[in-house]
Amino acid sequence: MGALVSQVWTARSSRVPRLHFAPDPAKVLVKAPVTGSDADEHPRESLDAFIAARCPSLYSDFAPTWWLFKTDSGHLQTAYAVVGDFSRIDRVEYDRTLLRTLDGGTIGLDSTPPANERTLPDDTPIVVVLHGLTGGSHESYVRAVLAPACTPVEQGGLGYRGIVVNFRGCAGVPLTSPQLYSAGHTDDIRVAVMHIANRFPKARLLGIGFSLGANVLTRYLAEEGTQSRLVAGCAVACPWDCVKNAGGLEDNWLHRTVYAKAMAQNLQRLLGRHANAIAKFPEHPLAKVLPEVLNDKSMSLTQFDGKVTCKVGGSSPPFPFPSAWDYYAWASSHEVLANIRVPFLALNAEDDPVVQVLPIEAGGNPYVAFAVTEKGGHLGWFGKVQATGETRRWVSRPVLEWLRAVGEDIVVRDRQIKPLHVVDGFLKEDGRDDIGCKGVEGGDHVVGVEGEEGLFAGL
Template sequence: MVVVQVSSTVVFHEYAPEMTSKTSGHLQTAYAVVGDFSKIDKVEYDRTFLRTLDGGTIGLDVTPPANERILRDDTPILIVLHGLTGGSHESYVRAVLAPACTPVENGGLGYRGIVVNSRGCAGVPVTSPQLYSAGHTDDIRVAVLYIAKRYPEARLLGIGFSLGANILTRYLAEEGKHSRLAAGCAVACPWDLTKNAEQLENKWFHRNIYSKAMARNLQRLTARHASSLATFVENPLPQILNKVLQSKSITLSQFDGAITRIAGGSSPPFPFETAWDYYAWGSSHEVLANIRVPFLALNSEDDPVVQVLPYEAGGSPWVAFAITERGGHLGWFEQSREGQIRRWVRKPVLEWLRAAGEDLAVGDEDVRPIIDVDGFLRESGREGIGCQMIEGSEHIIGVEGEGGLLAGL
């Protein structure tokens, strides 16, 4: 059964996949981590690197690759934001991108997909002491700016997963009627970072299984870039990072209290006094009312990572909030008649994307003009941020991910 609360005029069709009453959020989440998805939803990408004004690097993975097929200039584009330490290789990303970018004649939507890989994630180098966080939106802002400039005739749609869903929500709320994205979809968004962090920290099982697993992922990810971070000798991050990497047992809030509150975004507002100050600032549940494009939010009631949900959806007429009884965190698995285990949640997501990409009536965009200043793309009136494409491109095989990291977390 799917419980749907709709506070907008968007119609969301209900799905009721066959799931046993014994299915739990823990099992769904565990399968998202340990399941073998290497033989399904294969996606390949062309990677482009963007350099930001602060010297950071973002990786854009575009599918289908240019050598596979050429799409029309007005083909809708699905811009994807991954989870905490993920990237374009994640199975939950490919579960949506594979059918969304399959040609129409083969049963797909025929869209273009672009995954925005955060600094240091999925093989993207770290070239500045600034990293990323759930609340920092300037990297997605400049990525969307670049994509809009490169594909001026295409309709842009956004989808975010977990931490990426929080970033997308905040971006759309901050942009309001000026958004370059025509619609958005947030999957397994953590919403109230403070309350959900408290739930993770205050329950023994959740603290020792989920909180510490996510912290280990962050430890391993930053360890890969320790030598790059060590070159920023005037920044406190290298010394702090050494202490964090030596810790044998660290929780997510402890990692955020040591690293993210300092390096998770630009100054101001970073650094924050504590992780809890960062959580209060970076939450997205209170900004839903500021969104001004059609927006679908999907969460599962039995998600062990996100346990506090904004059921009222901010009272926004632009937001459709769907809550399923089961699905875990980034799970929503069912077994097909052929015996394959796949994410059934992609069915409503693809329906939403098709409606947003093809049926949605969109008026003239009220967006800021794009300008070029010394080779950097910027928005008029917002000249503190910008980006430029830099040399170096790669071909990425989507099933090849970051070894050693727990997928889906």
């Protein structure tokens, strides 16, 4: 793998994930038993040793369910993530809070457990979740993590709080401005984390992103560096190099016809649901291109991004971009991995048909652990649970082990967090007058298994 990666855990079989670390992994402070005068002294562990001791699933076999196994691709795993019925498992309910941003946009925060279900201590760790392309808190891959993470400890869970950041227009969140979201725009997650930190100042915040949300999370952590309010991150099925991976979708007939078209259709349907809201901004580029976009029945993802996302997928500057490919180059997260300064776990499948280029070297970043499974598809990883015979997502196991480890075992110090203040009702961060948020009416109780009908789930 080159000189940048000197520690690769050697798999005993092809079904064991391959783990990649920097030559000299970061040392993390870990909690030690309280023993007299040594109570304030905390041992340091290298990131590879920290993970080896606390994430055993990353060092054991992942055996795909036999009827989803295919030797040359992850199509079956990915297809099951899209068409499988997960409505009867991992039931999660939320309280929704709507946040208005300075530009007039709206994002939705779905918190679980709901207030009427149980009350948690103010210092309970919080899992901050970013969903995929057109997903939301209802997605099965989100619930597969949050259901056990937020189950009480006495019932076998972690007992954490979960908060899903639903992007503009997704999962029933109203579209109140013509600006959309994208793989590279981080200000919405930034203000969401500011709001969460302000609401729960004693809680430890742990970030996890899926697919497009993993890309946003990676870029956010890289941009924040030592000022990150999230103390750890986990990126699942991140697209990383958007140029090369988009090119892989476009250059392969099957990928272009199935995946690129399905993702474009999801985005078209999402815009169609908000057509009336977009019509309130008749002079905006989004309103002018909307009829053409909605009427194109053969649009690919790159074509959609070339007409919509590269123009309105974030604030100006840097938007608009001349083309989808210029936007992809800017939005990619593989080159910023080196700037992350919190413990970070990346999980990808080698046979993912959507993400085919993986930056396992991570720029030599000592804070990054990169795990790659041979099988799993895109947001799949379905395997058989031996005890029950059920088909469930294997990836939930290492993610939960990671969340417990960084939520409970590490000691967080030397963070350079900027103070928050309120100006004209908007929560802002010192030194950033251009972004902010405030709560608005419209939040409600949300049942997580009630999804966005008509969309291809899991993409």
